[in-house]
Amino acid sequence: MERVRVLDSNGRELSPCPLKKARRMLAQGRAALVREDPLTIQLPYAVRLPPGPQVTEDEKPGKGRSVLLHICCGPCSTYCINRLREEGFLVTGFWYNPNIHPFAEHEERLASFEAYVRSVGLPVIREDGYEMPLFLRLVAGHEARDQRCRLCYEMRLMRTAKVAAREGFDAITTTLLISPHQNQDMLLEIGEKVAREYGVEFHFENFRRGWSERGRLTREHDLYRQQYCGCIYSEWERYAGEDVSSPQSGVRDV
Ligand code: SF4
Known part of the structure; x- marks a missing residue:
């Protein structure tokens, strides 16, 4: 929709x-x-949104703990990085987004992300390569939005948890939690599952209360603003106004 x-x-x-x-x-x-x-x-x-809970020095939930933050794009990272730092976490960013198509769009978002994290002094781990073929193989036959997003979340969070375990992080989380376009319940379920598998914690937080702050910071830093979620299916839905899972889309005949 x-x-x-x-x-x-x-x-x-x-x-x-x-x-x-x-x-x-x-x-x-x-x-x-x-x-x-x-x-x-x-x-x-004007609409007043409730601010996020204040964090006092004694109650910082992340005090002394390290978190590997999966970052889907520069704009969504802005508020999340600030919030996690405010909570006392030692934050490292993680880039792994083979769901962003085509390659030029991936590179544009990556360049914007890299410029931003440099400007705020965030250490990052970046998965080399572009595993777009893996993503397409994974979602083939499961193109309906809920199905493909589940696989997409799992692919990215699984890799985040794996790297976090290998590098000795305490917890993982994701900037996807800030977007009202993403399914937060599904992210929580998958985040907890993959974190359990790799023996790290999944830090869940409703970053959505920072959505308008994200918009402000994005404009302030002049970050690249994407027009669709990432995959070719979301690009199709965005510009054709068509739901991939609708009978008219033709996907069911593939
Ligand atoms: S719509 Fe977004 S979250 Fe869903 S599969 Fe495509 S890129 Fe992934």
């Missing part, structure tokens, strides 16, 4: 809404059109 970007009157980015709802709000004058591509609407009022 196509989602539309929603801003409040201060330009604060809110959770996206379905296309149908956005069109209805525009028609009823309850929102103004900011731009057509990507479709963005603005509400005539």
Whole structure:
């Protein structure tokens, strides 16, 4: 389902809404059109979001603990890095995203990520190579969104846990937890499963409360902003407005 970007009157980015709802709000004058591509609407009022819980020096959950943070892109890393550091974690970033297609898009996101982590002094571990063929083999026959995202999360978090265990990290987590477009329950389930398998912890946190801060930091650092989640299926859905799992998509006939 196509989602539309929603801003409040201060330009604060809110959770996206379905296309149908956005069109209805525009028609009823309850929102103004900011731009057509990507479709963005603005509400005539400001929305206050609850801040994340304050972290006191004594209660820092990450104090003295190391975490390997799987990073899906520069923008999503901004708030997550700050938040984990604020909680006392010793944070190292980890790049492994064979789900980003095509290669030029992968490189664009990687370059933006690398520039950002350099600017905030974050140590990183990067998996060499581009395992796009592995990703495509894995999801072949499971292209419906829920199925392929499950496999995609598992592939990336499994590798994160493996590297974390090898390098002696206490915990893993992922910037995917910040996005309202991702399935947080599924991420938690898979994160805990792979972490158990490799004898590390999965640090779950609802980073979504930092979504608008992520938008602010992304603009401030002029980071590359992708227009679709990553895989060729999400690119197709984004531009064709079609659900890959719908009977019309033709995927079922493959
Ligand atoms: S939509 Fe995003 S999370 Fe789902 S499979 Fe594609 S790249 Fe992975």
